[in-house]
Amino acid sequence: MSTLDPGSLRGMMSSLMMPEDQTIKDLVSSEQYKIITGHFEKMGLPFMLLERIKPFFLYIFVSMDMANMDQGSMKSYEMEIMEKAAKAGKPTSGLETIDFQISLFDSIPYTYQANMLVEAILDKENTEERTDDMKEIFHKYVAQDLDAMHQLSSKEEDQIMQDFNLLLIDTRNKNWIPEIENLIRKKPSFIAVGAGHLAGQNGVIRLLQESGYTLTPIKINN
Numbered sequence: 001m002s003t004l005d006p007g008s009l010r011g012m013m014s015s016l017m018m019p020e021d022q023t024i025k026d027l028v029s030s031e032q033y034k035i036i037t038g039h040f041e042k043m044g045l046p047f048m049l050l051e052r053i054k055p056f057f058l059y060i061f062v063s064m065d066m067a068n069m070d071q072g073s074m075k076s077y078e079m080e081i082m083e084k085a086a087k088a089g090k091p092t093s094g095l096e097t098i099d100f101q102i103s104l105f106d107s108i109p110y111t112y113q114a115n116m117l118v119e120a121i122l123d124k125e126n127t128e129e130r131t132d133d134m135k136e137i138f139h140k141y142v143a144q145d146l147d148a149m150h151q152l153s154s155k156e157e158d159q160i161m162q163d164f165n166l167l168l169i170d171t172r173n174k175n176w177i178p179e180i181e182n183l184i185r186k187k188p189s190f191i192a193v194g195a196g197h198l199a200g201q202n203g204v205i206r207l208l209q210e211s212g213y214t215l216t217p218i219k220i221n222n
Helices: 006-015 030-042 055-063 066-070 077-088 098-105 110-125 127-142 146-152 159-186 204-210
Strands: none
Touching: 006 098, 030 055, 030 110, 055 110, 127 146, 159 204
C-alpha cells in the first residue's frame, strides 16, 4: 500500500474495467439487469458510469456493510497497521502486489461474476439470514476459534468457486511461505494476514509448521 502513487492508481483503475465491447448488460438477463441497475440507482449511483466495471468489483461493493461505513465504524486494519508502523518508524512491505491481487479476479468468468453480483443484491433483501451468518462468524472470530471460522467459510460451493478458492486462498498461502521465511530470517517481524488464511490443511499456520517452525498462539482474554 505504501507504493501507491497517482500513476499506479490510474493503472489499477484501468484493470477494473472490462473490454470496451463488453458491459454488464451483455452478461445477464433483462430481469437481472433491472435488479442490478435498480440497486445502484437507489444508492444514488447512475449505472451508466458502472457498466464496464468487472462484476466482481461491484459484487464486493454490494457485499460491504455500507451502513457501518456511513457511520464511520468500519475499520481498515491494513490502514491502521500502516499508520502504527509509520508512527513507530517501522518499515513495511507486502507479501504480494495489488496488481497480482486484481489479476486473480480475472480467473472467474465474467458471466459467473455477474450472477454472483445479482445474488449479492438479492441477499441484501434477506437481511435476517445474512445477519445470523455474520453474527456466527463474528462470534467465532472473537472467540479466536480459527477452525470453526475455516469450516464456516469452507461450505460446499460449485466447481468454479472451489477452483477460485484454491487460487484465492490455498495457492496464495503457499506463495507467502518463502516470503514470510525471508522476512523472519532477517529480523523479528509482525506479519498480518486475513483470518481466513490461517487455519486448514493449507493454512499459513500448518504450512509454516510443515516448514519446521514452532508456532505458539497468544490467546487474548475477552
